[in-house]
Amino acid sequence: GAGVSQSPSNKVTEKGKDVELRCDPISGHTALYWYRQSLGQGLEFLIYFQGNSAPDKSGLPSDRFSAERTGGSVSTLTIQRTQQEDSAVYLCASSFSPNREQYFGPGTRLTVT
């Protein structure tokens, strides 16, 4: 069956621009997670959704970062006024329920110039 998909696979943007990253979880998975993978920080947890609500936003690095999930399915991570330190691979994962295995997507590589 289809796994977690993310789009775009690569995104190059100029400093100060806004970007939107999309995640399509596995059908039927109620939990969705966003992570960031960068050379300096490794893999960092950003935010977690259960259904459409986000009980844990503790990992969002600044108020320029926001995320939403609609219909209990697709999620969008938005970064406003991008900075060079936002350059990273943004990973999405989903699981059938919060205590089950997380399946990861291929990621979106964001480069801020």
Added chain:
Amino acid sequence: GDSVTQMEGPVTLSEEAFLTINCTYTATGYPSLFWYVQYPGEGLQLLLKATKADDKGSNKGFEATYRKETTSFHLEKGSVQVSDSAVYFCALRTYSGGGADGLTFGKGTHLIIQP
């Protein structure tokens, strides 16, 4: 807060050698422990897990035992193959009142197996 420490490598071994990748953790609660693997050009995949003390997770010849007394979850394999070349991440997960928290990862260990 929670944290995971693992050797960063790169670790270079010959085929059929014995592998150990050390992983230790600190956690406020009683975590579940995981090893994830990222093969070149591919996404993160769960390799194995353990949810309570003394549990042993195993998969594809890899093993790791949840040691609460030493807060460790070392990854081992008796005889590595070239196809095991990848980046390995140790991770933990705790559970809050709102449900499961996100995974906390180590920095990753780049493993290179030479024929």
